[in-house]
Amino acid sequence: MRIGIIGLLHESNTFLASPTVIDNFKQVTLATGAEIPPLFEESHHEIGGFFVGLKQLSDSIEEPIEIVPIFVGRSLPSGTISSECWQELQRRLFQELEQAGPLDGLLLAPHGATVSEEILDADGNWMQKVRQVVGLDLPLIATCDPHANLSPQMVAACDAILAYRTNPHLDQKQRGMQAAELLVRTIQGEIKPCMEAIFPPMAISIDRQMTEEWPLSELCATANEQQLTEPDLLSNSILLGFPYADVPEMGSAVVVVTDNDPAKARAYAQKLAEKMWSHREDLAADLVSIETALDRCREFSEPVCLLDMGDNVGGGSSADGTSLAEALHHRNEFSAFVCLYDPQVVKEAEAVGAGNRATFSVGGKTDDLHGSPFTAEFEIVSFHDGRFRESEVRHGGFSEFDQGMTVILKTSTDLTIMVTSRRMVPFSLQQVISGDLDPASFDVLVAKGVNAPIAAYREVCPHFIRVNTPGSTSADMTQLPFEHRRRPLFPFERETSWSSEDASAE
Secondary structure (H helix, E strand, O other), rough: EEEEHHHHHEEEOOOOOEEEEEHHHHEEEEEEHHHHHHHOOOOHHHHHHHHHHHHHHHOOOOOOOEEEEEEEEEHHHEEEEHHHHHHHHHHHHHHHHHHHOOOEEEEEEOOOOEEEEOOOOHHHHHHHHHHHHHHOOEEEEEEOOOOOOOOOHHHHHOOOOOOOOOOOOHHHHHHHHHHHHHHHHOOOOOOOOOEEEEOOEEOHHHHHHOOOOHHHHHHHHHHHHHHHHHOOEEEEEEEEOOOOOOOOOOOOOOEEEEEEEEEHHHHHHHHHHHHHHHHHOOOOOOOOOOOHHHHHOOOOOOOOEEEEHOOOOOOOOOOOOOHHHHHHHHHOOOOOEEEEHHHHHHHHHHHHHOOEEEEEEEEOOOOOOOOOOEEEEEEEEEEEOOEEEEEOHHHHHHEEOOOEEEEEEEEEOEEEEEEEOOOOOOOOOOOHOOOOOHHHHEEEEEOOOOOOOOHOOOOOOOOOEEEOOOOOOOOHHHOOOOOOOOOOOEEOOOOOOOOOOHHHOO
16 A cells, blocks of 8 residues: 655735745755654654654554655744745645555645645645646645645645644644544545535634634634544544635635535534634633733733734744834833844854844845834843754644754843844744743743744743734724635624524535
């Protein structure tokens, strides 16, 4: 039994001015064939789950499984993929697929919110092309990020789609293993997956997308109850959506997969979609200003994590937003930590040298959305190579990180700024520790994210405040300049009415 593996994962923020280019993928993952297993076999990623699941199944069934790694491209969230980059990714993917030889099934790992300059529904496009190459009869099972803007084209390309069930994403490996099991059972003729997707006309606000918090936790509980109580249900998924992609598919959805029972798939999907729709007002944004957030910090004796929603690096933002750094500096009330991307300042600090003092203008250089450069006199504390490793299960399934040459700067107001040469997602406390800093020693730590950093930062921060900061990942999606989104769509058109009876995927 020969099973192929393909992954192409990019969360594309179309509101960014700078496009994503092929070097962005080379910095993270751009691998084919034998290059893939060493990168993923031991990882917490869903592709790691593909490998583990297939190996376990191969030991338990009569027919051995040959795993055929084909192509994996992965980049940090960033701008729309350039035409040249997209063409190169497609060339590599389909060249490797053509050379893979006969297959009995394919495991796919799209992100679900990938956009290229030439194709808005980029995931649906490459998945449909894979289907055309391998034919209609070859089983295709896909995983995806719950931040996918699911499209009917993605649904039509696969026998089943499974989204991660947690945000922060801590179950990616388990979903990969589940997908592997479903694929092998399909190949063996034990099951015949039947999928139904429903697209309520709503978008869940980014600050309401943590699966452990009400009201999303209630919707997740309904999905979990379905899985526990309905034996013919193979999987169900809640797609939260990614509001920073200006595409017709932007918004939330549900997917249900049954064993050859379309009527039950539709009924289960309708129940989930109706539950989601009933909470639409509760899933709208609850915005907290910078000043209100800092006032709240006074209430706590333990460390507080301020989640910088407008500069959410995991949503593709610049990582150099200065609004919270400026506010903390001027308040001069807290021992605080902020990380900013600014390769220019790293070079300037290297020229001055550790142990000295100098005035720098840090951050605020990528665009005019994330505040002005923060200018102050700093002590240059130390330099670091910017590499760190996370051994625990964390959002995104990443283990190895490289933020480039890094300098630690400190102001007279007890504000510590880690300045990096590469944009870096705040998914690991090892980022802070790699700068010879103790995260528990700060009153306030700023993490440039919304939900993803919580998995790591809750080890030292009992308190989290999501802050409505300015930037390309503004928490108020109604302020973003959409041109292509579907209409009507709640919360943009708040009087939208909808019934699940006449809504499903084509």
